Amino acid sequence: MNSIYLIPFGTIDPDVIAPLEVCLWQVFGYDVKRLPALAEPEGAFTPATGQWNSTLLLKELLRVKPTDAVRVLGITEHDLFIPMLSFVFGHAQLNGPAAVISLARLRQEFYRLPVNPALFHHRAMKEAVHELGHTFGLIHCADTRCSMSLSNGIRQVDQKEAELCTDCSHLFESSMEHNRRTNGMERI
Numbered sequence: 001m002n003s004i005y006l007i008p009f010g011t012i013d014p015d016v017i018a019p020l021e022v023c024l025w026q027v028f029g030y031d032v033k034r035l036p037a038l039a040e041p042e043g044a045f046t047p048a049t050g051q052w053n054s055t056l057l058l059k060e061l062l063r064v065k066p067t068d069a070v071r072v073l074g075i076t077e078h079d080l081f082i083p084m085l086s087f088v089f090g091h092a093q094l095n096g097p098a099a100v101i102s103l104a105r106l107r108q109e110f111y112r113l114p115v116n117p118a119l120f121h122h123r124a125m126k127e128a129v130h131e132l133g134h135t136f137g138l139i140h141c142a143d144t145r146c147s148m149s150l151s152n153g154i155r156q157v158d159q160k161e162a163e164l165c166t167d168c169s170h171l172f173e174s175s176m177e178h179n180r181r182t183n184g185m186e187r188i
């Protein structure tokens with residue numbers, strides 16, 4: 001049975017991971033499993049900005065991806081960047097097996113606001129759905145409440161829900177249907 005695997009980089013609070021497992025199962029319909037934590041690849045750290053290169057974290061995820069993984073999602077506390085972008089909440093391979101999200105900018109404390117664990121957990125779910133949505137071939141959505149809408153800042157994250165809009169759900173379902181057909185599953 002194919003599963004989505006969650007892979008922490010370093011120590012990630014289990015209270016963040018548990019609600020992600022439920023949410024991702026509800027949205028994508030795959031079993032969600034956890035793998036032991038990985039160390040961040042050393043070369044990914046950029047001392048000048050204190051950030052980590054998300055592309056190198058994706059490479060590390062691909063290296064350890066289990067054979068029955070339909071997708072792998074890395075979770076890091078570190079702030080991530082892609083060259084040319086000052087920061088990213090996450091990074092995914094479009095139609096590829098790996099994605100990673102950063103928790104660094106999802107806490108209220110990052111914006112010097114009072115701690116709000118419920119809001120933090122909800123934001124992590126939205127970003128996890130967003131990045132995994134990309135791995136399933138979904139692109140950015142114009143519906144600001146849809147998880148697939150683009151977030152350049154935390155306000156846009158807060159506008160969206162931890163679920164796909166009707167259009168994106170249909171696109172996801174039809175791409176799954178296409179995969180089933182091309183894999184010959186209909187003959188079983």
Ligand SMILES: [Zn+2]
Nearest residue numbers: 130134140150
């Ligand atoms: Zn995106």
Ligand SMILES: [Zn+2]
Nearest residue numbers: 141146165168
């Ligand atoms: Zn949408």
